[in-house]
Amino acid sequence: MKYDVIVCGAGPSGIVAAISAKRNHAQVLLVETSGLLGGNSVLSLVGPWMTFHNHQDQIIKGIGEEIVKRLQAKGYSFGHLPDPLGFADSITPVDVEGIKEVFFDYIREEGIDLLLHAFVCDVISEQNTILGVKVATKSGFLDLYGTIVIDATGDGDVCALMGCETVFGRQSDHLAQPMSMLxxxxxxxxxxxxxxxxxxxxxxxxxxxxxxxxxxxxxxxxxxxxxxxxxxxxxxxxxxxxxxxxxxxxxxxxxxxxxxxxxxxxxxxxxxxxxxxxxxxxxxxxxxxxxxxxxxxxxxxTPYRIGVRETRHVIGEYIMQVEDILNRREFDDSICLSAFPIDIHSPHSEQLELFEQSEDKCYEIPLRVLIPKGKNNLVVTGRCVSATHEANASLRVTPSVMALGEAAGVLAALCVQRGLTPKDLDYRLVQKQLVKQGQIIKKVALKKS
Missing domain, CATH: 3.30.310 (TATA-Binding Protein)
Structure with missing residues (x-):
């Protein structure tokens, strides 16, 4: 079986990546371990989604916003609301059953091939180039070939199988944020x-x-x-x-x-x-x-599985640093914005570890965090993108990873069209297409709106 793009993991980031790649004319296969779509939002009951906003400005739009509007139209979401806790600038309550329905609808409507109950157990590769993945299914082991493979597993499973450099948890002692069962x-x-x-x-x-x-x-x-x-x-x-x-x-x-x-x-x-x-x-x-x-x-x-906040961080062409977030850094190759506070659930106590941040928390995320270092035709999205423990504590949330997924899908599709690796593709092509899709990729765009 040969596809243009294989997306491994059907959480919000993976689903948006699959939609984005398909809308850019790629033949897409979405592979999921469970029998459901929605990842932690469904399997671990993680909600509400937060945050799509920085102050009054909506900073994440594109396919993620399209999904929210559909959920809201069907009565499965209240839409974006001010956060009563004053922690984030908005929260978006969503209904679990509604997410299931809407995500399956998207797969049918977009014509995305779907393989459920398929566990990625190995990669097919030549040296540093990924050619596909091997999955364990009820039908036995299947070899799936793709020109570009997107790791949206949340844990960097495909990247780990490819031998990518990863860091588990925080750099100092490799402890990770705790798991929670909602x-x-x-x-x-x-x-x-x-x-x-x-x-x-x-x-x-x-x-x-x-x-x-x-x-x-x-x-x-x-x-x-x-x-x-x-x-x-x-x-x-x-x-x-x-x-x-x-x-x-x-x-x-x-x-x-x-x-x-x-x-x-x-x-x-x-x-x-x-x-x-x-x-x-x-x-x-x-x-x-x-x-x-x-x-x-x-x-x-109760959830199908416990909610996991943090495991591997894949080392990419750029590693997002906590200073990038605190200083609200801008990048030439920015592909989305985020503004969720740095929110670290202590690995060893009952405390929340917070950083002193300005009221304006909006920062840019570069395309390079999606590109695992030293590997060809492999893209990563979701909470395991290239970021430190502290930076991950901000960008790991659902709206942000949906925006990352949209960029990953565009990147993958354009690489297929041009016969290039993700590292070699001109980032401006990805940015141009994301803007066409309604995504906000630069802070300067907020000032113009």
Missing amino acids: FSVNNVDLPRLKAFLKANADDVIMKDDYDYHYLAIAGFFKKVQEAKDAGEFDLIRDRVLLFQDVQAKQVSINMTRVQQLSGIDAFELTKAEMEGRLQIKKAFAFLKKYIPGFENSMIVR
Whole structure:
């Protein structure tokens, strides 16, 4: 089987990469390990999506924005809302079932070939040039050939199989951000919960002008400490973190933290799955006893797999640095913008490690982070692009990786058309096409709009 472009991994970044490559006239195969599309947004219940904005400016558009508009039109999203916590400049609640429906619709409409239940277990290569991938399926092992292969696995699996240089976690000690197992709770008495929130406004993090229209909570620190003192809460968390779901009376809970286990070690990942489910039980018991509004609630959804924040960082033609983000750097070969704060969940404590950043957080991401160093015809997108631990903590979020995926798809398709490797293609061709597709690639474009 021979394709122009093979995309490995059907998370938001991989799906957008596949759509982008197909719209640029490439024959595309999308390969996914599970039976679902949506990656962490579906399999790990990661949401809401944040952030598409820097202040009032929308900085991520293109295919990612197109997807949001479709979800919103179908009643599967509230669209972009101000973040009640004041952490990001916007959040975009999305419904998990809606994501599944819309992503499968896109695959059919765009004419993208899809192979589910296919695990990439090896690469087909000649020296430093990738020719395709070998996948394990119910049909046995299959050899899939592609002119360009995009690694959208999130863990850099294809790149690792190709022998690319990678760094696991942070450079100093190779610890990674913890994994978390989110879950959804229904039949929550939202008016009662909001009343409790208002009565304890000094014990939560929120914007000064929060109007309680959309419910998001980060706090109730005193209640968490009270439960810990009573021996009824032993999770490595100091707060309740939840967001209102699109479904009525439903919230998404992010209170679990599984630390110092590897998301790319099969045995440790299994241990993390078991620990995550145990923590869900403990977190839910705490909510029912200590937080008004949860008395008659029930868990209605747990994830297919634990949410992994960080594993490998693929070393590319450029490594995104924390200084690039703090200094809001601009690059000649910028292919998208991002503005999510540097958000590091501590690998070894209950703390969040934050950097002091200016109110204007918008920075550019260069095309070179998508090009693994020393390899030909291989592109990487998603959270495992070439970035340090600290820089990754900003650009790993869903809107940003969708923008990266759109650029990866354009890059791959143009390389096929011109018979060039990603490193040799003129970056200006990618930029020109991204602008045609409605993406914002330079900060200067915001000043003109």
